[in-house]
Amino acid sequence: MNRRFDAIIVGAGQAGPPLANRLTRAGRSVALVERKLFGGTCVNTGCMPTKTLVASARAAHMARRAADFGVVLTGTVGIDMARVKARADTVIANARHGVRTWLDGMDGCTVIEGHAQFEDAHTLRVGDERLAAPQIFLNVGGRAAVPDMPGLHGIPYLTNTSILGLDRVPAHLLIVGGSYIGLEYAQMYRRFGARVTVLEKGPQLIGREDADVSTAVRGILEGEGIDIRTGVAELAFAGAGETLAVTLDGERLACSHVLVAVGRVPNTDDLGLDQAGVATDARGYITVDDELRTNVPGIWALGDCNGRGAFTHTAYNDFEMVAADLLDGEHRKLSERVSGYALYIDPPLGRVGINEAQARERGRPFLVGKRPMSRVGRAVERDETQGFMKVIIDADTKAILGAAILGIEGDEAIHGIIDMMSVDATATQLQHTVPIHPTVSELLPTLIAEVHAPGG
Ligand SMILES: Cc1cc2nc3c(=O)[nH]c(=O)nc-3n(C[C@H](O)[C@H](O)[C@H](O)COP(=O)(O)OP(=O)(O)OC[C@H]3O[C@@H](n4cnc5c(N)ncnc54)[C@H](O)[C@@H]3O)c2cc1C
Ligand SMILES: NC(=O)c1ccc[n+]([C@@H]2O[C@H](COP(=O)([O-])OP(=O)(O)OC[C@H]3O[C@@H](n4cnc5c(N)ncnc54)[C@H](O)[C@@H]3O)[C@@H](O)[C@H]2O)c1
16 A cells, blocks of 8 residues: 655654654644654663663662661561562553553554665655655664674573563673663662673773763772673673673683673664665764755654764754754754763763863863862762762863763753753853752852862
């Protein structure tokens, strides 16, 4: 069957559904095609399940620390992993159902379940159907990268998707990759009671961050008993069931489970992009311009699949930019986006802009301010003083270049800086704000007041 629409959206991730909503409200007919789970990665296998599990892990951690606060618990703290999993399953199911119900109730939106593949630049095939439209929006996301490491495909390894099926705490979880996914899972499962080992091939954890941030994160995790090895050479895997082993540098480490967390690949290899002539980069990410247009007129790429962001908020912002461009006559640009993100270990790391190493590469004079969380009243009162906050500003213009807040509420407090950077406010303007006491954010003006030359 052949069907025509004003627009086709492929993927019900973070950008597709809100774009369908805006387009249909503007009177356009839209087909939205989803091949698997409505809500995509964030809802089903990414942010929502992990942050729900992180919350359970934090509850366990704080229960173990109860005596520090004068709270008396009798007996030991136990983990009912089946209930932990059930809680995450419920959060996922509710969110997925919410996306599906929203789309089903959208006037002018036809929801089609199946795998979409291009036949030409304006036609997609989904099963027996051919869908045509002058405008096509790709929101196909990505999936876990599983490299061809020796022996890996012969063992029952886990990815960020399959690990969500665990309803028992592993005896020894070995995690390959020491970045976002690896570290969030490492701390969470350690707090659930597993022995945890992290193997990272780079010289430091979270390789994109400054060495002081990475070292502090490592200290926090090692302090909870996680075994961390960086600079690991090629790994080889063997075993079956829950009797597994990895060999590194001649040493054999036994473990019960292996989680592979070494990055993502875009879902662009089975989309028939060559039939439409849509260009990708060497890693398969769809090439887009500053307004998210591909090289083929009438085709846009939004979210993780364009390689210009790897977060839920960047995917959603892609939707906002495309909708503003097509429906509101505004021309918002990718290059204007202030890039922020957080790593959800506990305490979290909130980040925005460039780091100190990048400021050095920029070759222009800059100033750094740094304050340990042990000198933040709110953190002291809550007896959670690990980490520090750090800001980098341009020495001449006083423009805020970037910041890191590793500490309690760091994922929230960083917005004080994200917001100022988003409106091009200077550090001096931030210094003159009057934040609420007692908060973590109240120290941001003080941090600015204390900036100095790097190393000074
Ligand atoms: C473990 C984990 C934790 C994360 N935590 C965070 C976090 O805390 N904060 C954060 O900001 N980000 C986080 N992320 C990243 C975040 O989940 C992604 O950046 C975000 O979900 C990307 O959204 P998207 O819309 O681009 O793609 P997706 O959400 O991946 O959606 C793409 C959709 O397209 C569908 N699809 C693909 N190909 C086709 C096809 N050919 N036909 C039909 N349908 C197709 C897929 O089934 C999928 O539903 C996390 C990711 C992971 C893996
Ligand atoms: N809090 C968040 O926002 C959040 C949380 C989880 C995931 N995510 C998203 O998911 C994406 C994927 O996360 P990720 O942690 O899998 O990938 P990543 O790309 O951030 O990090 C992969 C890590 O694996 C290491 N590595 C690669 N090959 C290796 C090997 N053979 N042996 C040992 N280490 C190896 C890399 O050096 C790197 O440190 C991220 O880009 C992020 O955007 C975000």
